[in-house]
Amino acid sequence: TQLLEQSPQxxxxxxxxNLTVYCNSSSVFSxxxxxxxxxxxxxxxxxxxxxxxEVKKLKRLTFQFGDARKDSSLHITAAQxxxxxxxxxxxxxxxxxxxxxxxxGTLLAVQP
Amino acid sequence: xARVTQTPRHKVTxxxxxxxxxxQPILGHNxxxxxxxxxxxxxxxxxxxxxxxxxxxxxxxxxRFSAExxxxxxATLKIxxxxxxxxxxxxxxxxxxxxxxxxxxxxxxxxxxx
Numbered sequence: 686t687q688l689l690e691q692s693p694q695x696x697x698x699x700x701x702x703n704l705t706v707y708c709n710s711s712s713v714f715s716x717x718x719x720x721x722x723x724x725x726x727x728x729x730x731x732x733x734x735x736x737x738x739e740v741k742k743l744k745r746l747t748f749q750f751g752d753a754r755k756d757s758s759l760h761i762t763a764a765q766x767x768x769x770x771x772x773x774x775x776x777x778x779x780x781x782x783x784x785x786x787x788x789x790g791t792l793l794a795v796q797p
Numbered sequence: 798x799a800r801v802t803q804t805p806r807h808k809v810t811x812x813x814x815x816x817x818x819x820x821q822p823i824l825g826h827n828x829x830x831x832x833x834x835x836x837x838x839x840x841x842x843x844x845x846x847x848x849x850x851x852x853x854x855x856x857x858x859x860x861r862f863s864a865e866x867x868x869x870x871x872a873t874l875k876i877x878x879x880x881x882x883x884x885x886x887x888x889x890x891x892x893x894x895x896x897x898x899x900x901x902x903x904x905x906x907x908x909x910x911x
Contacts, residue, residue: 687839718899727801727888727902728840773840777898784853785830785892785900787840 688712689774689788697794698764706759706791708774715777717757719748720787722771728787764795799823803889803903810910815877818906820889821870826901828894829872831857831864834886834905843887846872847894879910 692707708717716735720728732741734750734757741748745768747760761768772791777783802821810816822829831843844854844864854864861880866872876883886907890900 716898725904727890727905728900730899730901733899775900779853783895783898784842784845785890785898786842787832789839 687789688778688786689776691772691774691788691791693791694789695792695794697796700765700795700797701763702795704761704764704793706761706772706793707756708758708788709756710776711755712778713754715754717750717754717774717776719757719759720773720775722773723769728771728773761793764793766795766797769793769795799901801889801891801901801903803887803906805906806904807907808909810879810908812880812910813878814910815875816879816883816908816910818874818887818889818908820872820874820891820903822872822889822891823901824870826891826893828892829866830888830890830892830900831872831874832888832890834888840888843874876908879908881910884908884910 690709716733718733719731722728732748737752737754739750745762749758774788778786804819828847830845832840833843834840843857845852846866849866863875886905888902888905890902892900
């Protein structure tokens, strides 16, 4: 059972379209992060959200942390081919020896 | 430009051989993570260290995998003996916990066991 479930698993869209990726859990997280991974590379941190209800913007990307701190979303406006990649959410879990666990991932392909 | 360095980038080995993967974390980071990524399982945490002490290795098959941090600039992940099902990309990441619970990843070691 995955603690962090992402949806959709795969998304193929045309350049210029908008999209939203979701990260859901039945557990409360003190913070959640979003990473993007390109082929042959390690994941790269995009943002960390800490406060319930928080919204952060990074150019055309908008990240939101749920009020109950159990879920998060990533919205991309006017997607570009350069947005193509695997999007992963992650968060610390486990109490005293918090470990950083990752979601199931969303593979995004933006066609020109 | 600080980055996590992993070696080797690619490794092909025969079943039964020992494999050692190395990681140089970012200077000043106090936490090192080892992850394994496969299509089926995604990114799984194998082990992690804080201030060089192992904190959690529950995700690691104990009979064949071992992880160590002989000093602050080197972390190692060893598989002995290797099996075809170990084929995956292995990532090392470092971070500054708990100040910022964020991971900075290396480029990974792509392991193929034949």
